[in-house]
Amino acid sequence: MEYLVKVGGVIDGVSDATTSPRVIAIEDGTIKHVARPEEVSSGARILDASRYVAMPGLIDCHVHVRTNGETDRRLQPLTDIPGESTLRSLKNAQSDLRSGYTTLRDCGGMEAVALRNAANRGEVLSPRIFAAGYGITATAGHMDQDRYVGARVTSNPGVADSPDEVRSVARSLLKLGVDLIKTNATGGSFGNGHRPNPGAQQMTEEELRAAVEVAHMAGKRVASHAMGEAGIRAAVNAGVDSIEHGFWLTEDVAAQMAEQGSFLVPTMATLFRNTTRGFAGPGMTEEWKEHLRQRAIRVRQRLFESIRYALEAGVKIVAGSDMGGGPFLYHGECATELTQLVEAGLGNMDAIKAATSRAAELIDRDDVLGRISEGYLADIVLVDGDPSKDITLLEDGAGVRGVILGGKPVLLTRELDPDGSDIRSMWGRVSWVVE
Ligand SMILES: [Zn+2]
Structure with a gap:
């Protein structure tokens, strides 16, 4: 069943400029072609989104769907009854979907694997999920x-x-069927008082190499949470595919990453939110919270330096927000990562590529995801304005007026989805209507 989406312009995920008006033909969940309006003969059903710019469905390469920034999230495994966290995961993933994220790479939690399976079976409405399951840790x-x-x-x-x-x-x-293996090469930067050395190495290079060997034999990739310098170096030496966080990346290791083709997922949104919203958790004193906030301010400055080294060396930078993974990191706000990447020196379009075509490369689906192009899956976001000119349009999904997932419109404005429209007759009710 074919239909056409008329749009005011297309950001295709790889080109450096937004196009003039286009018509995107979608059939059986796939993009059949993208053409100039004059090249298209009428007849097919039309979704007229001429006021909006189309871009590929966004991909966040580092989230935790099982949590939503709750300050007591570490207690949840003790207080939840079975199934609760999995249902919470569904709600969290749907918040991301509504804000334009059609694909999530989950970096810790078996709930994401269960959600992925249910979504793949068509039982629940969820973004596409690529899940690591539980992380390997010392x-x-x-x-x-x-x-x-x-x-x-x-x-x-x-x-x-x-x-x-x-x-x-x-x-x-x-x-268990994970899509990637997550390792923890170092500690976190904000451990409690008994972890005085933030970001210290915790897995040895040999241990990391063992994970890489096993994963690569199975054709899967390895992500490594790596913050401190020694741990980043060990993970890169071991051949992991992506460094998550990379707060204390050095120039020489950045050069090695570029040579090996490894990715950096700097999770800038987390440090930004740590500095603006602070910390909270059971048993945390006010003094400790403020200590952590001050440390986040300093670490964030160091991360800007890491990004500079990565950009200079030509490391592939991918957007991953770490939503869910810390206090006050809420799903639905993944695009904070894009505004932060721009603040760190990426151009608007480079930040968009980091969340589309380049992100698809990291999850090994760059043949079907991350582009608006013939043969790609029809995951499309309709934006009121051009995010390549103003990246903040994507923040919190503020400028998002439509989300199409695998060809099915799941979110549309009332204007795009009037009662009795052609699109409605094809799909039934869309999942969410926004004003
Ligand atoms: Zn994380």
């Missing part, structure tokens, strides 16, 4: 923090303390 490492309970009640099955144990955990993850 004992007492970044993803093994039973901070508030003092007991191993919420233990992570991803704990591994030797290359052999890493291999075993990685294979178990592959058996």
Whole structure:
């Protein structure tokens, strides 16, 4: 079943400029062609979005759908009844979808795997999910923090303390059907008082290499949470595909990453929100919260330096916001990452590519996702204005007037979706109507 989307211009995800008005033909969930209006003969059903600019559905390469920035999120595994966190994941992912994100790469939590499976079976409406499952971490490492309970009640099955144990955990993850393997090369930058050395290396190069070997044999990629210098270096030496965070990236390692073709996912939105919204959590004193906020301000300055090194070396930078992964990091706000990347020196269009074609490259789907081009899946966002001129249009989904997922309009303005319209007759009710 074919229909046409008339738009005021197209950002295709790879070109450097927005086009003049175009007509996008969609059939069976795929983009059939993109043509100038005069080249299209009428007859097919039309979604007239001439007022809007079309861009590829956005991709966020670092989220945690199981949480939504709750200040007590680390207690949830203790207080949730079974199923609760998975349903929460669905709601969180839908918030991202409404704001223009049609694909999410989840960097920690089995809930994302369950959500992906349900979405792939067509049982729930969700962005496309690429999920890491639980992260591999050393004992007492970044993803093994039973901070508030003092007991191993919420233990992570991803704990591994030797290359052999890493291999075993990685294979178990592959058996569960993950799309990528997440490793934790270093600690977080904001551990509690008993972790005085933020970003310290926690997995050895040999352990990281074991994860890479197992994942690559299965054709999967490895992401590594790596903040401090030594851990970033070890992860890059081990051959991981992406460095997540990379707060203390150095010039020489940036050069090595460029040579190896590894990606940097700098998660700038998290530090930005840490500095503007601060911290909170069970048992945190006011003094400690302010200490962490001040540290975030300093680390953020260091991250700007990392981005500069990455840009100079030609490292592939990909957008990942870490929404869900910290206090006050809310789903629906993934595009904060794009405004932050622009603040760090990327052009508007480069930031858009970091969340479209380049992001698709990291998840190994650049043949079908991240572009508005013939043969690509019809994941399209309609924006009131041109984000390549004003990137803040995407923030919180403020300028988003339509979202098409696999050819199906899931969000449209009332104007685009009047009762009895052709589009409505094709799809039934769209999922969300915005004013
Ligand atoms: Zn994260």
